[in-house]
Amino acid sequence: MRHLLSTEDLGKDDAVRILDTAEEMAAVSDREVKKLPVLRGRTVVNLFFEDSTRTRISFEAAAKRLSADVINFAAKGSSVSKGESLKDTAQTLEAMGADAVVIRHWASGAPARLAASGWIDSAVVNAGDGTHEHPTQALLDAFTMRRNWARINGTASLGTDLSGMKVAIVGDVLHSRVARSNLWLLRTLGADVTMVAPPTLLPVGVAKWPCTVSYDLDETLATGPDAVMMLRLQGERMNAAFFPSTREYSRRWGFDDSRLKALDSHGLKGTIIMHPGPMNRGLEISAAAADSPRSTVLQQVRNGVSVRMATLYLLLSGETHTAPATIQEAQ
Ligand code: CP
Numbered sequence: 001m002r003h004l005l006s007t008e009d010l011g012k013d014d015a016v017r018i019l020d021t022a023e024e025m026a027a028v029s030d031r032e033v034k035k036l037p038v039l040r041g042r043t044v045v046n047l048f049f050e051d052s053t054r055t056r057i058s059f060e061a062a063a064k065r066l067s068a069d070v071i072n073f074a075a076k077g078s079s080v081s082k083g084e085s086l087k088d089t090a091q092t093l094e095a096m097g098a099d100a101v102v103i104r105h106w107a108s109g110a111p112a113r114l115a116a117s118g119w120i121d122s123a124v125v126n127a128g129d130g131t132h133e134h135p136t137q138a139l140l141d142a143f144t145m146r147r148n149w150a151r152i153n154g155t156a157s158l159g160t161d162l163s164g165m166k167v168a169i170v171g172d173v174l175h176s177r178v179a180r181s182n183l184w185l186l187r188t189l190g191a192d193v194t195m196v197a198p199p200t201l202l203p204v205g206v207a208k209w210p211c212t213v214s215y216d217l218d219e220t221l222a223t224g225p226d227a228v229m230m231l232r233l234q235g236e237r238m239n240a241a242f243f244p245s246t247r248e249y250s251r252r253w254g255f256d257d258s259r260l261k262a263l264d265s266h267g268l269k270g271t272i273i274m275h276p277g278p279m280n281r282g283l284e285i286s287a288a289a290a291d292s293p294r295s296t297v298l299q300q301v302r303n304g305v306s307v308r309m310a311t312l313y314l315l316l317s318g319e320t321h322t323a324p325a326t327i328q329e330a331q
Pocket residue numbers: 051052053054055056128137276277278
């Protein structure tokens with residue numbers, strides 16, 4: 001693996017290798033080994049043209065826990081405001097010693113352009129591009145699901161993949177790179193996916209996607225999903241004429257308190273409620289649902305560090321094995 005640009009292009013072996021390596025990384029954290037020396041002398045640049053809390057900070061934490069140096073770049077306040085191009089910005093940062101560039105950009109395809117351009121030699125990681133993809137979010141979601149799937153199934157050990165798991169992805173699918181990356185990865189790992197949304201928030205061409213499409217959240221909950229992933233309503237990517245209204249949206253597609261109770265009445269003891277964050281509490285998810293024992297929101301954040309450690313390790317160390325020898329040495 002030279003870059004991580006999308007889950008659509010990620011084969012099952014590479015996906016499982018990242019998840020298994022992330023388990024090794026998590027084991028290190030659980031045992032309170034603070035740092036691994038595996039990327040000492042390497043530099044990771046966080047190149048963010050859009051705002052972020054979770055992704056940027058967890059890439060920074062991941063790189064530091066692997067002993068890499070980190071340079072954080074935010075377009076706001078940089079020479080991008082003077083018109084500097086992506087090429088010149090990336091080359092400037094590489095001249096300061098970048099080995100990997102983690103890029104978030106408002107333009108779909110910007111990370112792939114950077115990787116294919118020959119402008120820089122660094123490994124490129126897509127940290128979210130427009131409405132296209134957010135592969136490390138999908139990987140941390142799959143990591144979280146794989147752990148919970150073992151619990152739901154009552155199996156002592158983790159499975160390799162998510163065969164047989166039923167996942168509902170609910171809300172603003174139209175604008176969601178998280179929905180797209182999750183769909184491709186979940187299908188690769190053998191899960192069944194239902195997209196639930198108002199017709200106005202589904203993309204043209206969704207009928208060709210490898211998933212079931214529903215406009216009715218209550219009907220979908222009655223089918224017994226193992227995971228319900230709520231998406232953020234992306235107001236910043238919409239115009240004022242958005243339909244349905246936020247009140248209608250919340251009533252019909254929000255995960256509210258009555259739907260939280262409905263999981264119990266359907267006998268769905270193990271079903272988890274996911275959200276990539278940031279959440280619009282009271283809009284796509286109620287506070288009770290977000291804070292309930294079924295919610296994996298904070299598990300997802302925690303797991304994000306392990307998954308991003310695994311991604312940087314596999315891209316930068318040249319290792320193809322899942323268990324770095326240095327982890328064993330550090331224990
Ligand atoms: N889930 C996610 O990408 O969050 P941030 O925008 O805070 O990085």
